[in-house]
Amino acid sequence: MKVLLIGSGGREHALAWKIAASPMLDTLYCAPGNPGIADVATCVPLEVSDHAAVVAFAKEKGIDLVVVGPEAPLVAGIADDLRAAGIKVFGPSKAAAQLEGSKGFTKDLCARFDIPTGAYGRFNNAPKAKAYIREMGAPIVVKADGLAAGKGVVVAMTLDEALDAVDACFEGVFGQAGAEVVVEEYLDGEEASFFCLCDGKTALAFGTAQDHKRVGDGDTGANTGGMGAYSPAPVMTPEMIERTMRELIEPTMRGMAEIGAPFSGILFAGLMITKDGPKLIEYNTRFGDPECQVLMMRLKDDLLLLLNAAADGMLNQVSIRWSEDPALTVVIAAKGYPAAPEKGSVIKGVDEATKLPDVQIFHAGTAVKDGELVANGGRVLNVTATGKTVVEAQEQAYAAVKAIDWPGGFYRSDIGWRAVEREKA
Known part of the structure; x- marks a missing residue:
């Protein structure tokens, strides 16, 4: 298969790395990609917001499947334009991507279809x-x-x-x-990320993770796009997964079909596990970042086969297997993130760090300048490792972090702390 992956971040590097391992793959292109993705795919300088250019490229290269990584192109309707041109795509329609594109839309859907979430108001x-x-x-x-x-x-x-x-x-x-602003009830409990692979009719559970949103150790400081993650999330027991599927995911799938916007792609539920059970904080309509990185490290099956089955509406014919070993990723961000990240500083030691056992380093915001790797974003590297326990995965990841020579970066030193506390208890 010839595949075009849309995006340029750490999530897309993880997806590219996993797709590249598929025996079904012939050629992998990524638009626009990044220096890490360039190791496993051919990066093409397409302007992703120019849907006509993306369609033209897909037709010219005979692309069999387009995989859309980030949310903005989905909300802008890139999947609709590709499908209208007869090109197969993994990702929801513009109408279905409203689940992420409008928090008010999702809250209204929850109210209409009795999906557990916090009380809210919408205001303009x-x-x-x-x-x-x-x-x-x-x-x-x-x-x-x-x-x-x-x-x-x-x-x-x-x-x-x-x-x-x-x-x-x-x-x-x-x-x-x-x-427009959504104001909602503060939910007390433990957060978890829950993913489902969807084809409009079928939803298959696709792993759990726990993200660390705050910029500083001990969950302090500003909210970010995520400073690290680990998988699986211990709070997501088999019983909690079953409840989440029954109480949240299945009514969402039915509701979206009923309103004429069946959901196909990856459905990412940000959950609060309260004393009353799982409640929805928000939906995203793409893989999480950095949760995707730990999921890809644990996935035992062929990702391309699964994405293709979802795009074909054939998820009822596949199953998904996971490694028992946990995975953990540490984000190294540029100093000044999230407010004003400093760009352009030189990063050394990434190749040496990658040679450590059970470690993968995914590029999130890098560029090459004068032959050297430099910071080109807020979150710059995702240092990801697996281990027999979360403690072991954490040790491996931080050993790799310390092998990277980048004075212009910073990171949290406590990624995975909840799971580590559970293991040590």
Whole structure:
């Protein structure tokens, strides 16, 4: 098969690495890719927002399957344009991608189809949002309705924090994403990431993970796109997975079909495991980043076969096997992230770190300048390792982190702490 992968981050490097291992693969292209992806695919300088150019490239190269990595192209309808041109694609339609593109859309869907989630209100102006916040009290969660690269969510522990978050949205800090605001109940419990492979009719559980959103050790500091992750998430027991499928995923699949937007692609449920069971925090319509990296390290089956089955509506004919060994990834970010990451600093030692046993390093925000690897984003490297235990995976990952010579980067030193505490208890 000839495959075109869309994207340029750590998630896409992990997907490219796994697709490249498939016996079904003939040629793998990635648009636009990154220096790490270039080791396993042919990177092409396509402007992904130019759907006509993507379609033309796919036709010219005889692409058999397009795999869309990031959320923005999906919300913009790239899957629809590819399908309209007769090109097979893994990823939801524009209508189905609203599950990520509009938090208000998802909350309304939950209300309509009895999907467990926090109480909420939707607002298109600040005074009404603030009145609701004062009525509900803190802690409370304020979210920009649209896509804000993982940064449009404020978990406000005080009223002032919540009111400031509303102002930030309506003052344009998140651009168009903040034109509408969702204010929702603060849910108490343990967060988990749950993934399902979907083909419009069938949803197959596709692994669990736990992300670390805060920038600093001990879950302190600003929310980010994710500073690390591990898989599986111990809180997602077989019973909790079964409940999540029955109470959240299956009604979502039925509901999306009923409203004329059947969901095909990867459905990523951000969950809060409360004393009452799983509740939905948000849906994403693509693989998580950095959760994808740990899932790809644990997946025993041929990823390309699975993605192709989903695109063909044939998931009822496949199954998915996982390694028992946990995987853990540490994000090394550029100093200044998430506010103002410093770009251009030279990174050394990546090749040496990759030679350590059970380690893969996925490039998230790198470039090559004058023959040297440099930082070109906020989250720059995903240092990923497996082990017989989370403690072992954590040790392997941090040994690789320490082998990388990059004074311009920083990382959390406690990725996996919840699972480590459980193992040591």
